[in-house]
Amino acid sequence: MAGKSFFIDTSRCTACRGCQIADKAWWNLKGTKTYQRGNHQNPEDLSFNTWKVVRFSEVEVNGKPNWYFFTDQCRHCLEPPCMYTAISLGSKAITRCEETGAVLYDPKIKVKQEDFKKIRESCPWDIPRWDEKTQIMAKCNMCINRIREGLLPACVKACPTGAMNFGDRERMLDMAKKKLNELKAVYPKAQLLNADSVRTIFLVIDDPQKYWKYAAENGLGITMVAAIKRLVRPLMKLPSFVG
Ligand code: SF4
Numbered sequence: 001m002a003g004k005s006f007f008i009d010t011s012r013c014t015a016c017r018g019c020q021i022a023d024k025a026w027w028n029l030k031g032t033k034t035y036q037r038g039n040h041q042n043p044e045d046l047s048f049n050t051w052k053v054v055r056f057s058e059v060e061v062n063g064k065p066n067w068y069f070f071t072d073q074c075r076h077c078l079e080p081p082c083m084y085t086a087i088s089l090g091s092k093a094i095t096r097c098e099e100t101g102a103v104l105y106d107p108k109i110k111v112k113q114e115d116f117k118k119i120r121e122s123c124p125w126d127i128p129r130w131d132e133k134t135q136i137m138a139k140c141n142m143c144i145n146r147i148r149e150g151l152l153p154a155c156v157k158a159c160p161t162g163a164m165n166f167g168d169r170e171r172m173l174d175m176a177k178k179k180l181n182e183l184k185a186v187y188p189k190a191q192l193l194n195a196d197s198v199r200t201i202f203l204v205i206d207d208p209q210k211y212w213k214y215a216a217e218n219g220l221g222i223t224m225v226a227a228i229k230r231l232v233r234p235l236m237k238l239p240s241f242v243g
């Protein structure tokens with residue numbers, strides 16, 4: 001089953017942070033104390049209570065200062081390294097919804113600090129977060145309770161510019177490829193990030209490193225997944241998603 005996907009067109013993002021706030025509001029996540037750090041981005045990073053953050057990057061384009069915005073969140077990998085690592089550690093804290101493909105962290109299953117460290121290190125996009133007090137992990141869950149009711153994820157619903165899109169994977173891939181072709185004519189470096197291996201498909205108009213150091217995956221993570229899968233396959237029957 002192809003499942004669902006996000007398509008995030010960063011060229012349309014104005015950094016209004018509506019998506020970031022909508023996610024906090026829907027999941028009733030605690031506020032984060034923020035500081036002026038010489039950058040408009042707040043909070044500074046993802047956390048146990050911040051599952052989506054709009055990253056601000058000041059860049060020079062054609063000799064002029066510019067901003068690139070990157071609405072960072074879980075990529076909901078087709079073959080999630082975090083899930084395979086958890087399984088290899090004997091934990092059932094991470095599962096994948098067979099219908100949508102959403103990668104889900106169980107809010108009731110505790111994970112030891114040393115195990116969490118391995119799970120976080122296995123994520124090529126540095127997404128998983130953990131609460132020291134409760135020993136619970138957290139990240140974007142695709143607003144699974146909304147999409148099972150036929151609603152859009154809160155972040156997509158809140159986006160006023162069309163940067164955030166969500167739907168059946170084939171439709172999102174078509175939309176992403178069409179938009180990429182349009183932008184390529186103006187921005188030769190425009191590209192989709194890891195579209196074949198993730199369900200959160202970003203479109204950027206420049207080198208992904210200029211947006212965020214973990215914006216794109218370099219292929220090593222996928223190699224590691226293959227290795228871990230070989231280890232855990234005999235232990236569990238694992239469904240596989242196509243495209
Ligand atoms: S982006 Fe990271 S946390 Fe999200 S599914 Fe992939 S490996 Fe797991």
Ligand code: SF4
Nearest residue numbers: 013014016017019159
């Ligand atoms: S709501 Fe849309 S325009 Fe606003 S920050 Fe998020 S992706 Fe960008």
